[in-house]
Amino acid sequence: VTEPHICQKEQCKASNSMTLVHNRCRFADKQIIKLQETPDEIPEGGTPHTVSVLMHDKLVDAGKPGDRVEITGIYRAMSIRIGPSQRTVKSIFKTYIDCLHIKKTDKSRLHIEDSMDTDNTNASKSSEDGHVTDKIDKLKELSKLPDIYDRLTRSLAPNIWELDDVKRGLLCQLFGGNALRLPSGANFRGDINILLVGDPGTSKSQLLQYMHKLSPRGIYTSGRGSSAVGLTAYVAKDPETGETVLESGALVLSDKGVCCIDEFDKMSDNARSMLHEVMEQQTVSIAKAGIIASLNARTSVLACANPSESRYNPRLSVIDNIHLPPTLLSRFDLIYLILDKADEQTDRRLAKHIVSLHFENPEVVEHQVLDLSTLVAYISYSRKYIHPKLSDEAAEELTRGYVAMRQRGNNPGSRKKVITATARQIESLIRLSEALARMRFSEVVLECEM
Template identity: 40%
Template sequence: MLVIELEDIYAHESTTSDLVSRIMFNTRRFIQLFCEIVDELMPPPTKDISEYDEVIDVILHQRRQRNDQIVGGQEKFPDHLLRRYNLYFKPLKNDLSLAVREVKGSHLGRLITVRGIVTRVSEVKPLLQVNAYTCDVCGSETFQDISNKTFTPLIDCQNQNECLKNGIRGSLHMQTRACRFSPFQEIKIQEMADQVPVGHIPRTMTIHVHGNLTRLMNPGDVVHLGGIFLPIPYTGFQAIRAGLLTDTYLEVHHVHQLKKQYGDMEVTPDILRKLEQLKRDGNIYSKFAMSIAPEIYGHLDVKKALLLLLVGGVTKVTGDGLKIRGDINICLMGDPGVAKSQLLKFMSKIAPRGVYTTGKGSSGVGLTAAVMRDPVTDEMVLEGGALVLADNGICCIDEFDKMEESDRTAIHEVMEQQTISISKAGISTTLNARTSILAAANPLYGRYNTKVSPVENINLPAALLSRFDLLFLILDKPTREDDERLAQHVTYVHMNNHHPALEFEVVEPLIMRHYIAMARQRRPVVPPEVSNYIVDSYVRLRKVSKEDERNNKSHTYTSARTLLGILRLAQSLARLRFADSVEHGDIDEALRLMECSKESLHDDAEKDFEPDKSVVSQIYRLIKGMGGARGRRKRQKRMGKGPARERDMDVDSDEEEDDETLSMVDIRARVLNAGFTEVQLMETIRQYEDLDIWFLVNNGVKLQFNTIRA
């Protein structure tokens, strides 16, 4: 691999005039010129031929001995065949990276830099550069240089001494053993989200990678690619379909990866000095937590949990192959306007591999993997979705509650097993999705309804909720002091374009990323005394959970997954301190975060289910149950399941009335019979009318449910 850095040529610009700009404007021609110079400078071989050498070396050695194919002092070999190197140009450091949509026809043939995210990577296949033939009559070898996608094979031997002189034709046969192949990979890159104008679809570009640059990129990598922008005509059936159109591609010469995995980042001496200072800082946990989205006011416990999600626990594989995940999953549930989406956006930017997606904008296939037909080989290939692109990173899913149930089930396996099992179009495989899930969801009624239980508000299946290590409920409660501080913070950010001054200097995201990369290399263990403490804590949690279930206060389920969640959070805290073992303090902090995530649920449940409010809630359930039972009876009658006489009597009145309408006479009789008063009934109707759950019609004679909200 021979890399010509344009920076070096630019440093000698006084002697080479405008050579750099000429190279950038006509790169293909200069590759050929540079290769010719390198061929002249290349010294002759210093060792004799052996059976371990390539076929072409043996043929070349034989010809030199026979001296029968040398014409004018030059051997009749294509240049590609004799070169033992690949020549690449590295662009200038100050060369601006273009978005895919900024690449125009004026860039054809020029060396440019394009920025994007890798979406599809093909397998590495051998690309034919020089084809070899053997003559059946004279035994001589003939070589054909191939530069296009298609070629016409040679038929007639070119040996002037025998075959051409005797007029022998059709004696050549292709010999793969003496051909020259180059590793080839086709890659698709897509525009970054910040480069796409509003309302436009992200554009893609085809990338061709040769030689030593193959296998450097994976789906999900954000890359700067320096290469030559070239046209390529369609061939075969594609040409018939395309007509006069021509495709374009980028022939890559340099790959620069921006957001790599945690351990792959380059550390400068300046960054190393700052990291050493942070290691000695005893308050690193709070400092890092407050440095996460400092423009967003409050939510300190949530930010601490998000910091631990970035660090993660230790992933373990047991002797029999059982895998215990170390990645932490968090769900943020809460009212609109509490900055859930902003926290998710910040986390996707600070993580080396962060993918942000929304519930309504994602299908199950878009999250896991899609089966596509490869345009090069015409085979069925898998194209990874958001969870595969976020491998070894974080997948942020906003509007989690708006997802279709069938799409949401695609996440179940990822959250616990960290794999995606695919059986589509004859492809049965398992893809890695070692990612942390950070989800944000709104309650069922848009805002959190304090008059119904938290389980009804959350509206997510228990099987999914148990896979989250932490579930935070963030409510927008009106209190004078908090509202005043929040308003002051927001107005300050709007006026000054940055957050107010904190007690300490905010840690930059780059420094935080490097610190986390070093912390993730630690594998802290749990000592026996701490293990006993965890066991006691888990038994206590199970006991409390059992008592809550007995008192109908339980809103979350404590299981073995809770125990593993505590261990993951504690290991993450130990990693943050660069410790090799977990301490009691780490377990206490993990239990505190667990308690914080449940506290809001319990507090609101206990505060809001006071005697008068619990009565309102009971009456609401009674009326809603009447509506559900009435609707079921009507459906049975329509299907012919009810008694014949009853059907004949009620069919006309049933068809006139709406399924979602109840008579106030029936409601009043049912509620008063249940032991409630008229005042309590009217208060319930008024409160839920304010919430748009139902409304009175026909001058208050009937009550109709709002089907959208109820």
């Protein structure tokens, strides 16, 4: 608000005597967010640019950190004072966007919350409702197919040859289990964590990139390029007020999504120790610079690593090859070993598959595969509306399986060679069976899904 310099009354005419009466003012919500370019639109050799966006009233908190948005607004310039007490302004102006409307984009990703579209009329809503019911009927028909597991597996990353077991595990991660909150206040996570360990050239990073593009609010980081602070949260100064504020890291930004960590074995021990709390309690606790806070990090961790000697050594045990602490290994629900064994028949089929990606080969048999939009809609609907419960037979089968796993790990001589099962593994089995039931749109976990 520009203050008048001189009082308008004839009797007064005093200069610079006006003060602002705060009690009579009308206040509005204001928020400054930073908008960053998406990685797909960065020019060659360029770094992503950021621009400040000013939000007012209803638009405040419309978008969350990590969302992909489309913003309509007015590009404005603002003068900057040399000092807080001086009225002289600099010759360089600060630019920002005055936001008028925000819309969440990127339909290829899973959407757990509804997108913020405020300008829908009633007529368009009714037509959309009819379209949505048709879509839901089609999805329910798909779920009744006997080969729905195999069809979903083939639809996930179809350009990657075979690895069907790994793809089934990744599908379970996308569907997820039920997060359980007990009346006593105890929480059980529903997110599934997966570790892929394998030889170089077994398309681990390709799977990670595909999951990053598909998952809601996915963040992709590399082990060597990540620090402990960059994964959790760090303290920074607010340029407007000068106060210390918390800036979210990768794990907090991928809340309700999947955090993909490549080169997990090359990560520093300090950064890896930050994952212990996130992978089980699903929170990030911070006590820095007078800020004591606990942030939500309800994320599924998908990590991939190479064995300790870069290639898998068959002479060593699995634990010596993976070379990660048992405290971290027990937090992963699924651990996959992907080995590159030389075999003439499989090598020939793999080579034919890779070559067929570059030109159309009439000999390659096309399997029935769901397109990306159908797969995304199928997973989103299942996560939102299907909440399966364990049946009595399934509960008994789970108990039997867990006891058998414990016996296998307690055999003399096997303790050093086998990753022993802990109480966390029975929770993992429950989560995986719930995810398999969600794939069938079933409200009950049956014994056959154990």
